Amino acid sequence: MIVGTAGHIDHGKTTLVRALTGVDTDRLPEEKKRGISIELGYAFLDVPGHPQDERIGFIDVPGHERLVHTMLAGATGIDFALLLVAADDGVMPQTREHLAVLSLLGLARGAVAITKVDRVDAQRVDQVRAEVGALLAGSPLSRAPVIAVSAHSGEGVETLRALLFEAARAVPLRLQDASSFRLAIDRAFTLDGVGTVVTGTVHAGQVAVGDEVVLTPSATQLHARVRSLHAQNRTVTRAHAGQRCAVSLAGIGKDQVARGQWLVALGCASATDRIDASLTLWHDEAKALRSGTPVHAHIGSVDVLGTVAVLQVQGDESDGAASSIAPGSSALVQLVLRQPIGAWHGDRVVLRDNSASRTLAGGRVLDPFAPVRYRRTPQRLAELHAWSQPDAGSRLAALIGAAPSGVSLRRWALAEGMPANELPALPYGTLHVVDAAQGDWALGEAFAHAAQEAVLAALATFHAREPNALGPDAGRLRRLAAPRLAEPLWRALLSSLRAEGKVVLRGTFVHLPEHGLRLSATDERLAQKVKPLMSTTGFEGCWVRDLAADTRESETLMRTTLARLAQQGELHQVIKDLYYSQDCVVRMAEILRSVAAGTPGEVTAARFRDATGLGRKRAIQVLEYFDRVGLLRRVGDVHRLRSDTQLFLGQVAA
Structure with missing residues (x-):
């Protein structure tokens, strides 16, 4: 168990820890000289009779106002709060601020020690006890026991030590914590x-x-x-x-x-400068906390500057447009930080004002990877309510049920600080996609069904508007039907529609089964002329002007016919006016897959150029075409083969 001492400067924190443990936590020469704690100090105490030989760790924090940021660095992660109030001084400013910090960190287990009772009479002790009761009222520590102690005479020290032992025995062991270190x-x-x-x-x-x-x-x-x-x-x-x-x-x-x-x-490292959190403004604050307020944010042991954006005040389910939090109220907020920090779901956060002189609010991180856009939409607020569920399995299920664009399971596991291979079970009917490049994705059953219906409706509208076109290519169809759906989920959705016979893919074009594109007699005549010519050109492809000259046809007519053949999936237009036959593209895709097998999964322009005998410029043009149609994915200077695509694997089915 970790015990954090807190209280006003010179109220006896270090002296009491020494009386309890025999360890002097003031270790720096300046601390010895000035008689106050400047840095965090630590001491330990064995718990007698504990089956696991448990020790209590004490974090002795500075009490001076200018050192509250140091106090916060030690306060995150403690299990038990020990608030000290000197009998001669009573409740002081830093007593109040330290109580605010402990409360806003969510600490509900603790005790109060009235110190230096050997310096005052019993009436004064009773008076301070009443002050402490009034101070704790309305805080999570309102039921904390209050013990009068004197580190010099020993009065109450054994009682406090016994209380700490009892609390330590009640702390559940966390050896089986499923989270990453x-x-x-x-x-x-x-x-x-x-x-x-x-x-x-x-x-x-x-x-x-x-x-x-x-x-x-x-x-x-x-x-x-x-x-x-x-x-x-x-x-x-x-x-x-x-x-x-x-x-x-x-x-x-x-x-x-x-x-x-x-x-x-390993695998748990992350950095973020935008955090969505649930936040409560301290009830003793004089003013509301408004959007745009500059603050010091304390998470873990870091102190970073940022601003607050109020997303939705608790109890206000209207439109999420509230711009301030009243004292004692809670809200969903986004913290926009000036520099990246490490943060995970569930981490406690405390905010102090811009001058770092007053503690304002505290809460809990919900989503450490908050979006820049759409942060106040009903959909986003629904996702944040899903992040508020009490356990990991419930959070994941609720998030899948609230995210129409799907959930990145890799990102979710990282936000939770959980190994990616130890995810909770997915809800029944979830579309689960395994993608080597982007990690696993999940889409709720209802959203998957709605996306399928949107694809079919978009195709029907396209066919009605452009009856002479075979259909949109897969990229355009995605923009029409599901523009925000994650790409791995989109590919899986299209594959399932094709497998069920609800859509037909010709090359990169998609159409409904009942829709077909018929070539005119002129197109058929030209197609018979160009097919033998294209079969002999190899990987260099054919230009419209060359085919028009070889067949003695109009260049404009040739361009129109080749475009229609490409729409049918019989030809491929790599760049403007440059066409390849289906067989040639299949052969280049086979070479590309063999090149990718050696690296593994990566293709560079130089290696593809050498394997095909093309010039560098043409090799790059072909690779970029494969990027566009979904065979490859550009990552920096390399192209990665998509592991889940069947494009150009043998003959593409019509």
Whole structure:
């Protein structure tokens, strides 16, 4: 169990921790000189009789107003709050702010220690006890026990220690946490013979000596190996969520690490500068929190500047157009940050004002990868309500049921901090697409059915409007029927319609089964002339002007006929006026697949050029055509073969 001490400066936090544990958490010379905590301090206490030899970890946080950001770095990830109020001073400004921070972090387990009772009489203790009761009223800690203690005389120390032991025994073990490992870094230093060491609270998952980990966010993902571990101030081979942990790293220098970064498992690293969250404005705030307000956002151990955009106030289901949050009210918001940070669903967030002098609000991250556009639409708000469900399985099912454009399961798993191969079961009837390039996608049964109907309706409209055209190509049909549907889902949807006989694909063109394009007598005559010529040209293709000259036909008439043959899927127009026969395109696709098999799945213009004997310019034109029709996908300077496409695999069925 992690206990976080909180309270006004000089109210005895460090002294009480020393009385409980025997450890002085003020470790810096400046702290010794000034008699106050400046940085986070740590101490540990064994829990007697615990079956797992559990230890209580104490995080001693600074109480000075200008050091509240340091307090926040230590407060995220604690299990139990210990709020201190000195009997001689009573409730002070930082007492109130620390209570606000603890409450906004969602802490409902804790206790209050009235310290320095040896300096006052019993009447004063009762008076402070009443102040504390009034302070806690309306907060999550309203039922917290209040214990009078004196670190110097020992009064109440054993009672408090027994209460902490009882609380530690009640904390469920988190060894079986299904999430990936994440540690919020609050310190980094070097030790002779050990190297770089980072410390922080493990927020999720487990880590073991020898594991590969990643530092995030960073300009380039910095990988390291866990050389050794200390958890709860003991040498261990494995650490888990809920523990204070020191990790010795091989492969990363101290100057590459900073407070606010995360140490995470491979595949879990992410960075975001837009976060959708649920937020509550502290009830003691004097003014509403308006959209556009600049704030300091604290997540994990980071403090980053940003602005708040109010999306929907709780209880206002009208149009999501509210622009402010009243004190004590909750809302869905988007945080737009000035720099990328690491964040996952469920992480606690605390906001302070622009001058970092006052704690404003707190809440929980819903979607760490918030969109720039459509952020207040009814559909987006429905998705955020799905993200608010209490468990991962419910969240995924609700999100699939609220996302008409589909859900990227890779993105969802990353947002949850969950291994991509350990997803909850998908709802019955979900269209599940496995895509090697973009990861798995899911589309709810009702949305899949609606998208199919939209495709058929778009084709019917197209045929009625352009009866002399075979049909739109697949890319144009997607823009007409389902422009926001994810591409892997679109390809799967089209394949299912084709398999069910509801649409016909001729090359790259799509049409309804009952619709056919008939060539005129002139087109048939020209087709008989050009087919023998095109079969002998090879991979260079045929130009309209050359075919017109060879057949002694009008160039305009030739261009019209070749376009109609391309619409039927018998020819392929790679660029304007350059055509290839179906057999030639199939042969080039076979060569392309053999080239991709060696790299694996990647094709460069140079390798395709060498394999076909084409010039570089023509090779690029052919590859770009394959990109357009869906055989390839351009990624940077390479073209990736789509693993799920059957285009040009042998003879394309009509």
